[in-house]
Amino acid sequence: MRIGVDAMGGDFAPGVVVEGVSQALIDFPHVNIVLAGHRDRVNFYLEKYGIAGHPNLEVVHAPSVCEMSEPSAVSLRAKRDSSITMLAKMLKAKEIDAMATPGHTGATVAATKVLVRTLPGVDRPALGASMPAKEGRFLLMDAGANTDCKVHNMVQFALMGEVYARYLYHKERPKVGLLSVGGEDIKGCELTKEAFKRLEQLPINFVGNVEANTAFEGACDVLVSDGFSGNVMLKCAEGLARSTGYWLKQVLTKSAARVVGAALAKNAFAELKAYGSSDVIGGAPLLGINGICIIGHGGSNPVAVRNAIRVSAECVEFGLNQRIVAAIEEAGDLAKENVN
Amino acid sequence: MRIGVDAMGGDFAPGVVVEGVSQALIDFPHVNIVLAGHRDRVNFYLEKYGIAGHPNLEVVHAPSVCEMSEPSAVSLRAKRDSSITMLAKMLKAKEIDAMATPGHTGATVAATKVLVRTLPGVDRPALGASMPAKEGRFLLMDAGANTDCKVHNMVQFALMGEVYARYLYHKERPKVGLLSVGGEDIKGCELTKEAFKRLEQLPINFVGNVEANTAFEGACDVLVSDGFSGNVMLKCAEGLARSTGYWLKQVLTKSAARVVGAALAKNAFAELKAYGSSDVIGGAPLLGINGICIIGHGGSNPVAVRNAIRVSAECVEFGLNQRIVAAIEEAGDLAKENVN
Numbered sequence: 001m002r003i004g005v006d007a008m009g010g011d012f013a014p015g016v017v018v019e020g021v022s023q024a025l026i027d028f029p030h031v032n033i034v035l036a037g038h039r040d041r042v043n044f045y046l047e048k049y050g051i052a053g054h055p056n057l058e059v060v061h062a063p064s065v066c067e068m069s070e071p072s073a074v075s076l077r078a079k080r081d082s083s084i085t086m087l088a089k090m091l092k093a094k095e096i097d098a099m100a101t102p103g104h105t106g107a108t109v110a111a112t113k114v115l116v117r118t119l120p121g122v123d124r125p126a127l128g129a130s131m132p133a134k135e136g137r138f139l140l141m142d143a144g145a146n147t148d149c150k151v152h153n154m155v156q157f158a159l160m161g162e163v164y165a166r167y168l169y170h171k172e173r174p175k176v177g178l179l180s181v182g183g184e185d186i187k188g189c190e191l192t193k194e195a196f197k198r199l200e201q202l203p204i205n206f207v208g209n210v211e212a213n214t215a216f217e218g219a220c221d222v223l224v225s226d227g228f229s230g231n232v233m234l235k236c237a238e239g240l241a242r243s244t245g246y247w248l249k250q251v252l253t254k255s256a257a258r259v260v261g262a263a264l265a266k267n268a269f270a271e272l273k274a275y276g277s278s279d280v281i282g283g284a285p286l287l288g289i290n291g292i293c294i295i296g297h298g299g300s301n302p303v304a305v306r307n308a309i310r311v312s313a314e315c316v317e318f319g320l321n322q323r324i325v326a327a328i329e330e331a332g333d334l335a336k337e338n339v340n
Numbered sequence: 341m342r343i344g345v346d347a348m349g350g351d352f353a354p355g356v357v358v359e360g361v362s363q364a365l366i367d368f369p370h371v372n373i374v375l376a377g378h379r380d381r382v383n384f385y386l387e388k389y390g391i392a393g394h395p396n397l398e399v400v401h402a403p404s405v406c407e408m409s410e411p412s413a414v415s416l417r418a419k420r421d422s423s424i425t426m427l428a429k430m431l432k433a434k435e436i437d438a439m440a441t442p443g444h445t446g447a448t449v450a451a452t453k454v455l456v457r458t459l460p461g462v463d464r465p466a467l468g469a470s471m472p473a474k475e476g477r478f479l480l481m482d483a484g485a486n487t488d489c490k491v492h493n494m495v496q497f498a499l500m501g502e503v504y505a506r507y508l509y510h511k512e513r514p515k516v517g518l519l520s521v522g523g524e525d526i527k528g529c530e531l532t533k534e535a536f537k538r539l540e541q542l543p544i545n546f547v548g549n550v551e552a553n554t555a556f557e558g559a560c561d562v563l564v565s566d567g568f569s570g571n572v573m574l575k576c577a578e579g580l581a582r583s584t585g586y587w588l589k590q591v592l593t594k595s596a597a598r599v600v601g602a603a604l605a606k607n608a609f610a611e612l613k614a615y616g617s618s619d620v621i622g623g624a625p626l627l628g629i630n631g632i633c634i635i636g637h638g639g640s641n642p643v644a645v646r647n648a649i650r651v652s653a654e655c656v657e658f659g660l661n662q663r664i665v666a667a668i669e670e671a672g673d674l675a676k677e678n679v680n
Contacts, residue, residue: 132583134587147521147529148530179572181484181487181568181572189568212572212576213578225572228521228529228569229568231552233576236556236572236573237576238553239554239555239557240581242556243472243473243474243556243557244584247474247612248608248612252605254608254611257605258604260601260604262605263601265598265605268588268591272584272587272588272591275587
């Protein structure tokens, strides 16, 4: 199995990526890694982490980099030799089985959409973000790849998310909910009301409308959403988590007793932070493209990079895409734009 | 000035409401309060809090109650003598200047829409939720009154929110942002892209697209959104705040040292909780109806009830609705559905 890794993705590239790769080479000896990045910058870290010339490692030179601040269309058009574009081309040509990047979501979505194309029956790929519920996690689908969605897109997101949740959460019948503004069946906007009617006909464990707050209580394993609202939810959670960390620091430094108290409970706060972290998950899958693609957070650490490689490999072994194609096919007209 | 208060709204009605009213009668001697609720149930608490027969207090008997779990259409149709419906009728007849309810948002929106109607030039009322930024707060508009919105609705939300923020945050030129999925001007869905074009032409301090995470960093004073995404954001924040409280408890009870530490810093956690609380604000204004209406959280405590009455009175004094009508008129075609 060959997994392509974007050495230039994320805020701490390529050092953090190479360190994660060095760990993956030890932990997953059955995986061959194709590292795409600027040769000179990557080589320094290959030496540093002692994996230069490793038999399971191949480096592909990618001279240009997609900057995080850059619009994705620019990255795709102007940077044909960027690490993301080169990996997407290799994925298309089946020279690699999967790609993982801790980086530029927009550029990766654009490159894979255009170069790798979608699976048979899938109109648009969607990003599945693993969110922390009170206990366990849930997959938010779509977390931001599609701003304007139609009903059949939502159906496809549900089916793809359900298949992924079977792998990720080891559940035979994951609970699939529809993100809405009220728990009752009749609540929602025009899009969700129409989507509801189709979702309840699918051969999945559809639990109906789920509000954002009850999702955190564990109401479902997969939360289906258009990419706009899904992205709002993802970023709201990120923003509030960061604010909460900030407020916690403020209130815990207001008196000497509190400072002592906080010091005694120090590890607790690190654990709290880990609840929200997606390092264990490694990243968000871009589901629906004709290949496996895991997109990590821009702030990924080496553990996250190592786990993105693990998840990529497991998706290949699980036969994720074959299962998605089968599920879409089984759904028939319900997953198609024009139902006759 | 006469402020109507819904005695039967919220999870702890009517006791909590009457307690809040008793405080308001002391703090705001220029306000006459019209308390709508079931006479027998209300009287007990009027005696308890020593305000039976208070010269500034009038009780209106409302035999039926809108249950929190009830669909709002049912409340409106079947319960013509509920406290919410009776207050809406009084607001329409100008028998009261404002109404405050710590309760059923859906029923209140439905009753005021149908009975009180909207201000001249306003198509749909919108709910303005005060959200905690890292420092200070921002007004999320619409937080859930309208699930499907058109471009001119968004323009009206922006104008109404801007006027309210001038009152609430005492800022002459509040920063108005548009909730979107990327900071750049071109990011967003079809609705936000069209709304963007109109918002930048308004005589307001429009700061462009704002993502949910940067809103918490204080990117704007007013965050304009359709009611679906706005409600997702509001409930995501509520849900994550509750989960965080739960996780905090989990991690702080894992060892003896942590328990001691948490005890030393106990007040800090109460303060942390207060950051997210809207008790000071008293509730969310329903903007755009032909009258003042403040909707509190179902879990409102007496302080929140007292502050909802304060905010209602201040909105009347501020001339909120006259200012909204003027702002909509000034915007001309930009705030209308069909621009020629």
